[in-house]
Each structure stands twice: as structure tokens, then as C-alpha cells.
Amino acid sequence: MLDAEDLRASFGRVRALDGFTLAVGAGEVVGLIGPNGAGKSTFDRVVAGIVRPDGGSVRVAGVDSAREPYRARARLGLAGQDLALYPTATVRENLRLFAGLAGLGRRAGAQALERTCTELDLLDLLGRRVATLSGGQQRRVHAAAAMLPRPAVLLLDEPTVGADPTSRLALLGAVRTHAQEGAAVCYTTHYLPELDVLGATLAIAVAGRVVARGTRERLLAEAGTDDLDSVYRAWTAASPGPGAALAGTREA
């Protein structure tokens, strides 16, 4: 459902993506983990069409995003690392906009809004202005805007940062529901236990590329440990840290 092949992207001298390859199947949740500066957020932004890569290819639900960028974007939903909502508008007004941009008509948009807000426990907040919500509530609205049109590919970048336990549970439940309905979910997080709750496969990213990929069980078996933190530390210690991927100065 999502096929990213050998993606490369640089910002000045910093090589943010350096051969990033990741495939996510329908109904699969991939937990994308890695140190700060590994390229996780840049990967999401490249797939979503916000950043143009210097090389490589992306296919979203079979659509080449370089050849047909708008058709590709119609098949994905992005909730980036930073909250992106209109604070002076209400929750309903924010979600109506994104439903409209996703092509949902009035009736379909209202149904999608009710369904998504039920999943994320937002029904009581629809009339509230976003600026008056708590951080966790805003996180749920932020995710709802991406989930509303039921996209084939869902990109969630640290969706539970700053969220209270109630919000976190609601978000994880909604992600599971989307995956069960067939969506391919790329879930970036620094909270490894969330990936167990989601039943996610893992992709460990370091210095702009995926260095380890597989199910939790397989990665643990390969590392000879039953502690996912140890697997993570082993892979991130073995590879160059953030900032090492400077164009022209990469260590062997």
C-alpha cells in the first residue's frame, strides 16, 4: 500500500534521507522508531508531498506520487509532529475543512466526522474552539483531521506526544481500527510500549535510512534478547548518530 524506495533528501549540507526504503502493507501498522534526526519526520513529509526528494520513488496505494502527486495525496492522511489546526475555529469547523478538501460531500463529511469523533471521543468537543482545548484534546483533533476520510495510507508522527492517558488510549484504539479496516499505517513514536499495543511491526531508522525491519519477535530473536529497548539501543549505537550524514563527510 505504501512503497518508498531509496529516498534521498538533503537540506543544505544535512542529508536527511540517505536511501530510505520502507514498504507498508494493507492492514499493517509499522512502528517507525529511531533517534532524533534519523529522518522519520522528513520521510513522512516526503511521502505526503510537502518536501520533494532529491531521489528515489514513492507509491501510495499504487499511485506514483512523482507522476500523480494529487492523486497520491488523495489516498493518504498525515498528522505531522507539530499540531496543525486553526485555533480560532471550532473542532467541527476544522474537521469540516479537511473533509471538504478530501472530497467528502456534506452528508459523507458529516458521517465521517461523527464516526471519527466517536472513535476519538471528540463528540462533546465539536463546538469548542481549538484554542480552548487541552494539549491531549488538540492531539486527538489533529489526528482526526488525518483519519477523517479513511485514507488508504495513514502517516502519524508522534501522535501521542503530550497526550493524557485517556487521549492516548483513544488514539491507539482509532489507529487499530483503521488498520483493521485495511489502512497501511506508518506510526512514528519514541514510546516503544505503544507498538506492542498496536501489534506493530518495526522499522528502525538511523541517519536517513532504515537499518532494521521486521516483526518484534524476529528482531528480538536476531538480537538474542527479549528486551526491545536493547534491540533499539544496539541498532542506534552501531550506526552513525544524527548529524553524521553531512553530504560529503559520511563515515564509512
Place this chain on the structure above:
Amino acid sequence: MGASAHRIGALARHRVVLLRRSPGQVVVYTVMACLLTLVVEPMAELLPTAGVAAPPGARAAAGMLVFCSLFMAGVAGAAVVDERVWRTAERLRSTPARPAELLAGTALPLLGLLLVQQVVVLVVASTLYPTGLGPHWPRLLGVGTAWAACVLGIGLLLAAVTTTSAQLSTVKDLTALALSTTGGAVVPLAALPSWLAPAGRFSPAYWAVAGYLGGPAPAGTAVAVLAGVAVVTFATATVLLGRRRP
């Protein structure tokens, strides 16, 4: 086509919601134009007209409308800068909406708002003083639409060269004062210092005032110049905004 119109409609409706939530600047600049017209008209009777036959009420209204509507460029610019501050610009770029649709959805309600401001000011001015503008409503409509597009383009260009709301506010104030002063909107060109008056024709404010008053430049020429400025500012803003790395 239908899908495109649907997306533009969604954006335009949302822009109206946002404008309704923060109407302060629009109200202030509209009321300001009406009040200034009220107090400036007696002075307009005393200032040189440079051959413009319009009554003092019309000259005061046209000048103060152009002066105050230039500050509305800040409202237009804020539509872009706020998207940057709220990080919604990136979110919009990840949707199926094309750049032209994003621009149209943002610009259309702002254009409508600028036209409404003009109608309110001219109607209020015409009830306060004899302006003689009523029968010339086709000319006013043409000039008003071109001027609204010009102000919108200036606002988008200011947003393209600034980063924060504070920067936009500062640059907007300087631009409004400079263009309206040199263009003869605040003080007629004929009354400006001799070293400043020649710069008037380079200000779009000059053409807007001339267009409203039917002189000294023909209205058709004024509309063409204003439309040209709108096209250039829009195009430049589009290029500059497109170059911004997210």
C-alpha cells in the same frame, strides 16, 4: 472541475469562518475610513483640485477609502502568515488541493471583503455629503474590483517577504503610508511638495483615487494599471511563496 470547485468552496467557507472570528481590523479600517471622510471633507474644499471636477465629499471619500483600504493588505497578508504560524500551510499542502485552489479559496472571500468595505464607505460618504458618485456605479464597480485585487496582491506579496505577524504588521503600515501619501490619497498631489508629487504616478493609490473620481486619469487607464499591479504582485508572491522551503 467539480472536485476543484468543491475544494475551493471548502477553503472559502473556512476563510469566512476565520474572518468572522477576527473581524477587528476590518471593522476598524472601515469605520476609520468613514470617520476620516467626515472630518476631512471640509479641508478638501480648501485644497487644490488640479482640474478634478468631483465635489469635495467625493474627493475626501475616495482619498480616505484608498488610504484605509491599503491597511487591509495586512488582513490579506495575515491569511498567509497565520497559516505559517499555525503550521496549517503544510497540512494544506499534503491534501489533494492544488496551489491555485488554495490561492482561490483564500483570495475570494478576501476580495469580497475588500469590495464590501468600499461599498460601505462610499454609501456612508454619500449620505454624509453630496458626492455625485451614485450615477457612476459601473465605473466604481470596475475601479473598486481592480483596486481590491491590487490590495489583495500587495498583501500576499508582503506575506511572502515577511516571516512573522509582527514583521507583516510593520511592513504593512510602512507600505500603506508610503503608497497612500505619494499617491495623493491623504493630501492631493497638487498640494504635495514639488519634489514628491512626481512620484505619485508610480503609486497604485494615485490610480485608484483617479479611477474613483474619474480624473485626472481616465477610469479605463486606472483599471488597467491597477489590474496590472494586481497581476504582478500576485505572480511575484506566488513565486516567492513557492520557493519557501517548509
